[in-house]
Amino acid sequence: MSISDTHRRRKGLLIVLSGPSGVGKDAVLAEFLATCPGVVRCVTATTRAPRQGEEPGRDYHFLDLDEFRRMVEAGELLEYAKVHNNYYGTPRKWVEDTLATGTDVILKIDVQGGLAVKKLMPRAIAIFLAPPSVEELERRLRSRLTDSERDIEKRLSDAKGELERIPDYDYLVENDSLQDAVDRLRCIILAERSKIER
Amino acid sequence: MSISDTHRRRKGLLIVLSGPSGVGKDAVLAEFLATCPGVVRCVTATTRAPRQGEEPGRDYHFLDLDEFRRMVEAGELLEYAKVHNNYYGTPRKWVEDTLATGTDVILKIDVQGGLAVKKLMPRAIAIFLAPPSVEELERRLRSRLTDSERDIEKRLSDAKGELERIPDYDYLVENDSLQDAVDRLRCIILAERSKIER
Numbered sequence: 390m391s392i393s394d395t396h397r398r399r400k401g402l403l404i405v406l407s408g409p410s411g412v413g414k415d416a417v418l419a420e421f422l423a424t425c426p427g428v429v430r431c432v433t434a435t436t437r438a439p440r441q442g443e444e445p446g447r448d449y450h451f452l453d454l455d456e457f458r459r460m461v462e463a464g465e466l467l468e469y470a471k472v473h474n475n476y477y478g479t480p481r482k483w484v485e486d487t488l489a490t491g492t493d494v495i496l497k498i499d500v501q502g503g504l505a506v507k508k509l510m511p512r513a514i515a516i517f518l519a520p521p522s523v524e525e526l527e528r529r530l531r532s533r534l535t536d537s538e539r540d541i542e543k544r545l546s547d548a549k550g551e552l553e554r555i556p557d558y559d560y561l562v563e564n565d566s567l568q569d570a571v572d573r574l575r576c577i578i579l580a581e582r583s584k585i586e587r
Numbered sequence: 588m589s590i591s592d593t594h595r596r597r598k599g600l601l602i603v604l605s606g607p608s609g610v611g612k613d614a615v616l617a618e619f620l621a622t623c624p625g626v627v628r629c630v631t632a633t634t635r636a637p638r639q640g641e642e643p644g645r646d647y648h649f650l651d652l653d654e655f656r657r658m659v660e661a662g663e664l665l666e667y668a669k670v671h672n673n674y675y676g677t678p679r680k681w682v683e684d685t686l687a688t689g690t691d692v693i694l695k696i697d698v699q700g701g702l703a704v705k706k707l708m709p710r711a712i713a714i715f716l717a718p719p720s721v722e723e724l725e726r727r728l729r730s731r732l733t734d735s736e737r738d739i740e741k742r743l744s745d746a747k748g749e750l751e752r753i754p755d756y757d758y759l760v761e762n763d764s765l766q767d768a769v770d771r772l773r774c775i776i777l778a779e780r781s782k783i784e785r
Binding site: 396 | 594717754757758
């Protein structure tokens with residue numbers, strides 16, 4: 390065993406990636422996963438309808454409300470939350486089993502859910518992906534063209550509340566350029582892996 | 588002011604880089620400084636004789652024993668220590684002034700001195716640069732050809748004691764390949780800069 394193995398933790402890191410709707414979480418996460426070995430994404434369960442191009446089991450586990458309720462009642466979700474009138478939840482057993490093998494797990498999760506996970510598992514690394522400004526966030530939401538004006542206004546109003554929770558997170562990554570944000574995210578994971586266990 | 592500026596600390600980071608003699612601290616530090624803007628190296632004061640190629644004021648402040656004693660007595664050193672029969676010390680005022688401007692300062696410092704700084708300034712980021720193994724460290728020390736057999740044996744024996752202090756450090760970076768070690772060091776600094784102030 391090498392000197393550094395002796396001081397390294399055996400379990401995987403649980404990484405929470407949150408940020409307001411429209412900040413670019415999906416693009417950053419996809420590029421990050423392609424460039425940082427040893428991290429897998431947890432596939433969230435949701436009651437919302439698939440968007441164009443989304444695949445069941447790859448992007449989300451798409452469930453109907455009854456199936457989702459059953460998982461909640463059976464304690465099979467690490468956390469769940471209602472966001473924009475849909476439910477989202479994190480399958481507990483899959484997360485725990487994957488961490489136990491030493492693989493890092495990243496959860497793409499709304500702020501409400503992210504903080505619930507952080508409370509339940511305080512060693513989780515909570516990363517907030519922020520836009521450079523609220524104005525830039527609005528521009529990005531409008532360029533997405535998938536949402537109605539009413540949706541956009543609701544998302545912007547939610548975003549302002551979410552930005553106020555930044556102090557409850559561990560790290561802040563600004564998504565100004567995709568490449569810089571991905572590099573910063575990768576650095577946070579490599580640094581966390583280099584931390585010495587006390 | 589951007590969203591991320593609001594949550595960013597204003598003062599520079601104090602970074603302590605330690606590791607046993609021969610592990611490659613100088614090579615890693617030189618490459619790191621060349622690739623990571625916003626970090627400056629603190630020039631240590633020492634009573635040891637310059638090695639070939641070392642320049643006063645750039646590599647060390649070379650002082651005689653009387654000058655060094657005067658600085659110790661005047662409280663002008665953040666820490667000082669005797670290593671391999673020579674004194675080394677960190678000029679306090681220069682470090683404090685540089686951190687106050689928001690620039691990060693890195694101290695290349697022996698384990699004894701590194702832990703003294705960490706005790707005095709608990710927010711310092713203490714990074715231990717470790718060889719892959721003790722055998723590899725011995726190989727590196729022998730390839731340096733600047734030390735006598737007796738020196739090499741003393742350094743190896745000191746190294747074993749220093750490796751036992753790894754749990755008192757914050758981060759462990761293995762110097763297996765120079766490029767990986769420099770990348771890891773850069774990641775730790777970028778991650779620390781991304782931490783949210785509570």
